[in-house]
Structure formats: structure tokens, C-alpha cells
Amino acid sequence: MFSQTVKCTVLVLLVAFAAAGPAYCKTFERLQPEITPNYQPDISGTEAGLWMVFNKAEESLKTSPNRLKDPELDHYLKTVICKLSEKFCPEIRVYVMRMPYFNANMAPNGVMQVWTGLLLRVNNEAQLATVLGHEMGHYLRRHSLKSFEDLKHKSVLYTFLSLGIEGALAAGGINPDLGYAAMDMNRVLTYASLFAFSRNQEREADKYGIQLLNNTQLSLEQAPVIWGNLIAEEKSAQHEKKHRSIFFATHPAPKERLANLKEYVQELSEEDGSSGHDNLNAGKYWKYVGPHLPMLLEDEINLNQFGRTLYVLRNLLDNNIEPGIVRYYMGELYRRRNKKGDIQLAIQNYLQAIDNNNCPAEAHRSLGLLYYKNGDRASARKEFQKYLDHKPDASDHEMIQFYISSLSGDSK
Amino acid sequence: MDSFTRTGGTVRISGSGNILYAARLSGLLIIILLATGCATTKSFSSISNLRPTDKELKIVLMPLDVQLSILTAGGTLEPQAQWTRDAKRNMVDALDEIGKERSNDFIVYKEPEQLDASARKILEIERLHRAVGQAILFHKYVVPLPTKKNAFDWTLGPEVSVLRKKTHADYALFIHVQDSYSSAGRIFMQVLAAGLGMGIRGGRQAGFTSLVDLTTGNIVWFNYINNPAGDLRTPEPAMKTVKLLLKGLPE
16 A cells, blocks of 8 residues: 555656646556346346346257366366456356357356357466456446347337338338348347447456456466457458457457556556466466367367467467477468478478377378378378377278278389 | 348357357247237147047146247337246146146146256257247248148157156147237337338237157147237236147147
């Protein structure tokens, strides 16, 4: 407290000397939750109606084929949520969905979805907590309800506008009722998803997220890092317009966001001297996410978005995450793109993969294929054999065996 | 038409919607089917008698897939939890009474607190029914499929046997209803539009019921209702709606 006052005074003095104009010391103004723990909305209100719809949706989520069912990972995510807010964590239900894009979302009834594409792009627990805290911010400030109320008012205007369209339809002999095909429950749902949260709500959630992160021992400095990485990933995919990130399609002004986050972190650090906020917990994070890494990378690579995927893979290598696995997928990335020089790059990556632990047996198969392509029959045969040695029950065993036998004879 | 509902499901947002993506089609189909006028039902049946033998017959009532909403001035549907709760209670009471009149045969499926493997399967079957029901609505009532001209051969597949094992029932009855009520603002808009010589729809009841053979999974009877009146919030009109939903159910 004392140090903060001193700092402020110094700053005020400096600014006062330096220039005319108002001088102030910005402090972090804390947001308050709009709900109490175990909150249940009044059954006669709008909010209860929204909860009803989302409670039903949660039932579908539970048995969704897209759900990644890993109780240990679920439990880990929950412990991170509890670090962020002990008070509210019991009522938040988290579901990991196998969706290879950077996203998480929060329903008004406390259901949180975390997508696998997000897990792949987060380097440690501190970054994960940043995103989870952001989502909890939406929940604690009841953003869904506010969006819905806002929408109701907007749609009145829409109806006035559509009266004109309807007149035209009727004049053209088309039953205006068909024009209402769009109006029903699906509209509520569509609106709920498409309008989602406003820019201001995103800002507020960012701020709340940092505030919650400050409750933990995790590094606040990691909060801007994740958004910085996303901006960089976006840049690396500039030539792949069709692969525009969903995240950026819906969350405006990433640079502004990054600046805001840095400011919040600065304010909070000044407040308590940033003591005790230096944990990254990367090891812990990868202990639970790591077992899924091959699947996450497989899904990522199948999106066929070279620049973006290359960025993600490099980021993993920079953080020294499973080079045996990551190098293999980098090899796959080059092999599948197959531009000039890519074969050589692919081979280099496979060889590096093999030098590391946990390299998938498929690295030998891919190497075999590329050697075969290059006309190096002896090496190809050797790699195919290694593949089968490492994976005797491979589903393509017969085919690879056929390759080996056709390579065994004298060169034709 | 507005541009929002036409945007496909590819846009995923840090909001709350994508988990509900699958539900989108249902309302659309029901609305296409709506025509003005009084309550109508239309049913299809591939059997006339549920009891070919003398043995006791059991029909399991699946959890009611019902939602009541306010139709706001702007045409947004605002789901109502209390109304929905009351409606379900009224419908269950009505079904109970009708079951007694039918001398038998209705039993109620209750989802267990802890979902075991078969309860999960049953949840999936409920969702499958919703999807198949929508397909029937669309292809039997709106755009007929050339291959299904005279046939009524929709099925949920033999996996429904899990429901038979769990409940010992011969058939399952699924009921899906969307029921909306105009708000004061909506009524104002309707009057205003009428003054301009146009029609804006008010709240209405639309739904479908199907009877599924739990040995084969075949939908042996299907009924669609469209009712611009009706009120599920109070017992007596709720009974009327339930009777419409079950109109033509084979004995």
C-alpha cells in the first residue's frame, strides 16, 4: 500500500513537471460479480428461460461425439478454475470439445467449453488460466443475458424494417408466412451464437480474467503472451485468407486488446509489487494435455493451413514440447505440401523426430515413402521395415510388406 | 429474411450458441409447415392395431421435449422456464388420464440421476428422434421425396432395443412441442401490420408425436399438429392439446 502511494506521487510529480494537463495514477478498478455462488435465476424471468435452453444443450454436450472424454484432463481444468475463483468454481462445468480451433466459450448457466485447438496453442497453465478467467468473466457479469436483452430490443426495429419486405413478398404473390421460416426457437439460438458478446463485454471479460488470474500464483505476464501469439499466428497465415481464424472473426481489435491487457497487468503489478506471481506451471499443463498431443496435431494438420500450422509447431518446439512428436508432424506438414524443396525439409524433420523420444512409428513409414520417391530403394526398404518392427499390428501392414518385398528384389 | 439466421453453422463464437447448432432446423421446419386457420393434425400410420396378440401392451412415454416461449414484438422467441415446467406437468397429468382411459398401458421413462451407458444411449435416441421427426416433417409434408412417395418407413434403428430392455415396453411415445405466446408488443405489431394490409404471425403451437416399435426401431405412427390457439399452461386446454397430439394413435 505504502509503496503504491509513493510510486503514484512520484509519477504525478513527474507528469506535472513534464507537461500541462491532468495527471493521475491509474489503479486497477476491480469488477464485482453480478451473481452469488450457487445462483439460480428466478424461474419466471428471461434468465431462467435462457438457462433452461442451455441446460438442455448441456445434456447433448455430455454425450456429444465431439467431446474429448478424459476425466483427468477435465479435473485438471477444474482445478485451474478453482484457483481462479474458489467461490464460484463448484458451479462451473467444463467440457473439452475436439474442435481444432482456438476457442472457448461460456454459457449463461455455467457450462464452459474448451476446444482442443486452444489447448494446442496454450503453452502453460498461466496462459490457460488467462483464457479460462476470461470466460468466467462472461459468466460472472451475466453477459449472455445482457446480449439477449439487447437483441430483443434490436429485433423490434428489425420487425419494423421487415414489414416493408413482407409487403413486397405479398405483392409478388409469395406467402409471407414462408418469410417467417426463420423465426422460431432456432432464431433464439442463432442469435445467441452470432451476436455472442459485444466488444465491451469482451473488454470487460478480459479485465475480469486478469483480476481472477491475480488471485493465483500464476504469472500475470503470460496473459498478453497468448494474445500476442495469436496475432503472430494470424500474420503467418496472411496468404491463407480462407483460413481466417474464427477467433479473429469474432473478437475485434486484437492489438487494442493486447495493449489493454498489458495495462491491467501493469496496474496490478504496481499494486502488490507483482510478488508471488511467477508460476508458469508448464510441466503440469503438459502432463495432462501432452497425452493428447498426437491427436491434436493430427487434427491441426488435417486443416491444411500450412502457415498457421507451421507457426503452432514452431511455438511448441520453442517451448521444448515433445520434439519427437512435433518434428514428425512438421515433416508431415512439408511432405503433404510437397512444394520444391519440401521433401528434403520433411526428411530432415523426420530424422530429428527419430532422434527424440516418443517419435511415432509413422515417421519411418513417411521416410520410407520419401526415400522411395527419391529413388533410394535400400533406405526406403530399411525404413519400411523399421516401421513394421515398431508397429507390428499396423493397419497398413500388408501394403508396407508389399512395398518391402517389391524393393527387396534386384532393381528393375 | 434477416441475414443472421441464414449464416451457416461455420461461424463459431466465444458465445454460447454452437452447442445448440443442431436444434436450429427444427423451428424452421415447423414454421414452414404453418398455415393460418384452426388447429390441424395430420398423421401417418403403418399399423392399425398395436395388439396383434393378447399379451399385455406397454407404451413408454419418453421425456417430453417441450418448450414454451414468449414471441416478442420483434419476433424473438424468449424461452419461459416456468411456463415450460407447468406445461410439462399439465401434459404428464393429461397423459396419465388418457393412459387410464386406454386401459393400460402408458409407463413413464425417468432418466436416472447418474447417466450409465444405457441411459446415455437413450439420450442419444431422444436426439435421433428429434432429427428423424424433422426429416419426416420436411419430406412428408413439405418436399416429398420421390423414393418415399407412398411409403412411411422411417426408423430409429434396432438400437432402440436398449429402451425395451430397460423399460420392458413394446413401444415408445415421443412428443415434441414448440409453443409460443404473443407478447403485448407483438400483438401491437400484428395490429399495426394488419393496418398496412400485412400479416405477422402470432404465437402458436406446433409439434409432432411418434410411436416407435422398440423391437425394430420403426416409427409406426406419426402425427403433426399445428394449432394457432391452445394453451399448455393451464390443465384443461393442455388436455385438449395432448388429445390433438395423440389423435389417431392406434389402439
